Amino acid sequence: GLGRVWLVGGGPGDTGLVTARGRSILAQADVVIVDRLGPRALLEELSPDVEIVDVGKTSGNHPVPQHEINALLIQHAQAGSDVVRLKGGDPYVLGRGGEELSACRAAGIEVEVVPGVTSAVSVPAAAGIPVTHRGVARGFSVLTGHDGAAEVPGGADHTLVLLMGVTRLADTAAALVTADRPADTPVAVVEDGYGPGQRVTVGTLANIAERAAEVGVRPPAVIVVGAVVRLSPSWPHQAR
Amino acid sequence: GLGRVWLVGGGPGDTGLVTARGRSILAQADVVIVDRLGPRALLEELSPDVEIVDVGKTSGNHPVPQHEINALLIQHAQAGSDVVRLKGGDPYVLGRGGEELSACRAAGIEVEVVPGVTSAVSVPAAAGIPVTHRGVARGFSVLTGHDGAAEVPGGADHTLVLLMGVTRLADTAAALVTADRPADTPVAVVEDGYGPGQRVTVGTLANIAERAAEVGVRPPAVIVVGAVVRLSPSWPHQAR
Numbered sequence: 001g002l003g004r005v006w007l008v009g010g011g012p013g014d015t016g017l018v019t020a021r022g023r024s025i026l027a028q029a030d031v032v033i034v035d036r037l038g039p040r041a042l043l044e045e046l047s048p049d050v051e052i053v054d055v056g057k058t059s060g061n062h063p064v065p066q067h068e069i070n071a072l073l074i075q076h077a078q079a080g081s082d083v084v085r086l087k088g089g090d091p092y093v094l095g096r097g098g099e100e101l102s103a104c105r106a107a108g109i110e111v112e113v114v115p116g117v118t119s120a121v122s123v124p125a126a127a128g129i130p131v132t133h134r135g136v137a138r139g140f141s142v143l144t145g146h147d148g149a150a151e152v153p154g155g156a157d158h159t160l161v162l163l164m165g166v167t168r169l170a171d172t173a174a175a176l177v178t179a180d181r182p183a184d185t186p187v188a189v190v191e192d193g194y195g196p197g198q199r200v201t202v203g204t205l206a207n208i209a210e211r212a213a214e215v216g217v218r219p220p221a222v223i224v225v226g227a228v229v230r231l232s233p234s235w236p237h238q239a240r
Numbered sequence: 241g242l243g244r245v246w247l248v249g250g251g252p253g254d255t256g257l258v259t260a261r262g263r264s265i266l267a268q269a270d271v272v273i274v275d276r277l278g279p280r281a282l283l284e285e286l287s288p289d290v291e292i293v294d295v296g297k298t299s300g301n302h303p304v305p306q307h308e309i310n311a312l313l314i315q316h317a318q319a320g321s322d323v324v325r326l327k328g329g330d331p332y333v334l335g336r337g338g339e340e341l342s343a344c345r346a347a348g349i350e351v352e353v354v355p356g357v358t359s360a361v362s363v364p365a366a367a368g369i370p371v372t373h374r375g376v377a378r379g380f381s382v383l384t385g386h387d388g389a390a391e392v393p394g395g396a397d398h399t400l401v402l403l404m405g406v407t408r409l410a411d412t413a414a415a416l417v418t419a420d421r422p423a424d425t426p427v428a429v430v431e432d433g434y435g436p437g438q439r440v441t442v443g444t445l446a447n448i449a450e451r452a453a454e455v456g457v458r459p460p461a462v463i464v465v466g467a468v469v470r471l472s473p474s475w476p477h478q479a480r
Contacts, residue, residue, distance in 0.1 A: 009357075016261030017355060019251070023260060090361050091370075094379075098370035098471065115257060115362035117249075121330050122355035130332035132382075134339055139383035141398075142372075158381075231338065 003030065003077040005104045007097045009090040009116015010038040012126070014194035017117045018042060025114060030081035033072060035063065037088025037119075037220060051081075066096055070103035077109045088220075089119040094144055094163050118142075120161045123193030123222040127200040128232040131159045137228045145172045145223060155180040159226040166219045170209035176225060177205050186229035191221040200234040243270065243317040245344045247337045249330040249356015250278040252366070254434035257357045258282060265354060270321035273312060275303065277328025277359075277460060291321075306336055310343035317349045328460075329359040334384055334403050358382075360401045363433030363462040367440040368472040371399045377468045385412045385463060395420040399466035406459045410449035416465060417445050426469035431461040440474040 006025045011017035018026075018039055026032065026042060029050055034040060036056035043052055053072060055064035064072075069085075076083045091097025091113050104111035120142040121131050131140040137159045145165015154160075165172055166189065177183045183206040191199045203211040205225065229235060246265045251257035258266075258279055266272065266282060269290055274280060276296035283292055293312060295304035304312075309325075316323045331337025331353050344351040360382040361371050371380040377399045385405015394400075405412055406429065417423045423446040431439045443451040445465065469475060 011259070012355070014261070016264075017259045019257045019259055019357060020263060021254070021256030024256075090357070090365075092365055092372060093361055094372050096374060098373040098376075101370075113365055115252075115357050115365050117259060117330070117355050117357055118361055121333055121358055125330075125332055125353055125355050130338035130341075132332060132334050132338075134336060136338075139334075139381060141379060141381040143379035 001080060002109060003079070003081040003083055005073050005077050005083045005085065005100075005109055005111040006114055007085045007087065007091040007100055007111065008114045009095070009118075010042070010086050010088055011117035012089060012119040012122045012193045013037075013039050015039050015041045017122065017194070019114065019116060022114050022116060026084050026086065028082060029084040031076045031083045033069065033083065033085045035087070038086040039088070042086070066099060070100055073100060073104055074107040074109055077104070078107070087116070090116040093118045093120055093142060119193060119222055120163060123190050124161065124188070124224045124228075126193040126198060127188055127190045127224075127234060129188060129224050129228050130231060131161060131224070131228065133228055133231060136231065137226055145169065156182075156185050156227040159224065159228050162223040162225070164219070165223045166212070166217055166221045169212055169217075169223065172223075173205045173209050181205070181225075185225060186227060186235065188224045188229045188232060188234065189217050189221050190224070191217055193222060200232065202229060202232065202234050202236075241320060242349060243319070243321040243323055245313050245317050245323045245325065245349055245351040246354055247325045247327065247331040247340055247351065248354045249335070249358075250282070250326050250328055251357035252329060252359040252362045252433045253279050255279050255281045257362065257434070259354065259356060262354050262356060266324050266326065268322060269324040271316045271323045273309065273323065273325045275327070278326040279328070282326070306339060310340055313340060313344055314347040314349055317344070318347070327356070330356040333358045333360055333382060359433060359462055360403060363430050364401065364428070364464045364468075366433040366438060367428055367430045367464075367474060369428060369464050369468050370471060371401060371464070371468060373468055373471060376471065377466055385409065396422075396425050396467040399464065399468050402463040402465070404459070405463045406452070406457055406461045409452055409457075409463065412463075413445045413449050421445070421465075425465060426467060426475065428464045428469045428472060428474065429457050429461050430464070431457055433462060440472065442469060442472065442474050442476075
């Protein structure tokens with residue numbers, strides 16, 4: 001018979017931040033399809049006969065294109081395997097989970113999405129930054145750094161979280177300066193949230209690109225823009 | 241000696257969507273402080289000598305005010321207990337986690353935030369709605385329904401998620417109609433996500449308040465506004 005597919009949100013990388021359901025589904029998988037953003041340490045717990053397929057980008061190589069990932073999910077399920085697509089964060093937060101779900105359904109494969117702890121909220125938290133905070137920020141927006149960030153207005157009391165934005169940080173920071181969001185709006189770049197290389201670089205829209213370049217910030221990183229950044233222990237002169 | 245405090249994001253309500261770390265910390269608590277939004281079924285797994293303090297709103301009663309919750313956390317930790325504050329969703333997504341953290345720190349209590357699966361993303365997912373989807377929505381914003389929703393522009397390709405917005409749905413829906421976001425923009429109201437009473441009501445900014453009133457929508461519910469709502473199986477005439 002056909003296998004099934006689960007799109008599992010693996011959380012920000014810390015193995016403790018996978019959901020109980022995600023973990024138990026993973027433990028029953030025949031095939032696990034991973035990329036560089038999922039909590040890869042979980043793979044070490046798997047039975048040795050589980051097939052692990054790595055579709056992640058590695059330096060110097062290209063990642064497997066999305067349509068090929070979709071095809072892999074379908075092929076393995078059609079061959080009778082139960083397949084887990086282990087994703088970083090949450091499958092529906094800029095994770096292309098919806099595309100994978102549609103592709104599987106179109107092929108007649110049963111598929112379920114298991115939500116995860118999104119990096120958009122948890123990676124800022126790892127740096128001591130709450131995306132909302134009474135009297136500081138009443139809401140937040142999540143965008144890629146590549147497009148659209150400048151189209152979401154809102155003052156410093158509305159937090160912006162940018163995923164996949166490191167390579168275009170200079171352009172994005174410049175575009176974000178508006179009448180409502182001045183050049184001295186605080187910014188934090190959080191690299192490798194919860195990982196061994198976690199590092200927080202803070203600055204303002206005016207100087208964050210320069211500071212990030214100085215310390216050699218690299219993806220994966222989450223960028224947070226707004227007054228909440230001042231609540232981080234990494235922000236200088238904080239009072240608490 | 242002093243106890244410690246953990247602010248644990250319990251996820252949207254399904255016991256499988258608590259993180260592994262949240263679950264293991266909960267299992268070691270002396271005192272658990274809960275409200276109506278946390279995954280209360282988890283409490284049944286606790287040892288009978290764990291003290292459970294309910295600070296939730298019940299019909300006809302008022303909830304415990306935030307400053308009293310802060311004081312409870314501190315008092316129990318000062319008395320030597322390890323305290324878990326079990327919260328719905330994620331502590332930092334309109335969950336007042338930052339206030340509880342600050343209060344504990346100011347009192348000299350060690351406190352840690354354990355991120356959770358936010359209802360803002362997972363409750364829409366329970367209704368088959370991805371907050372982002374290639375070609376449909378490139379980002380999303382999370383706000384309360386009470387304030388600020390109308391201040392976040394963006395067309396139907398930017399998803400709005402409103403928490404705690406059911407009681408003011410008519411006002412909010414009217415305020416959200418702008419040049420970029422027409423009155424026929426799809427809206428879904430998802431009640432009791434993952435719970436036994438999960439129900440999805442769909443409509444448009446023009447008619448959602450009337451439809452919600454017709455079926456008697458009640459909190460807790462998550463409101464999703466944008467083209468992604470059409471991807472839900474609850475949307476009529478969908479093609480997939």
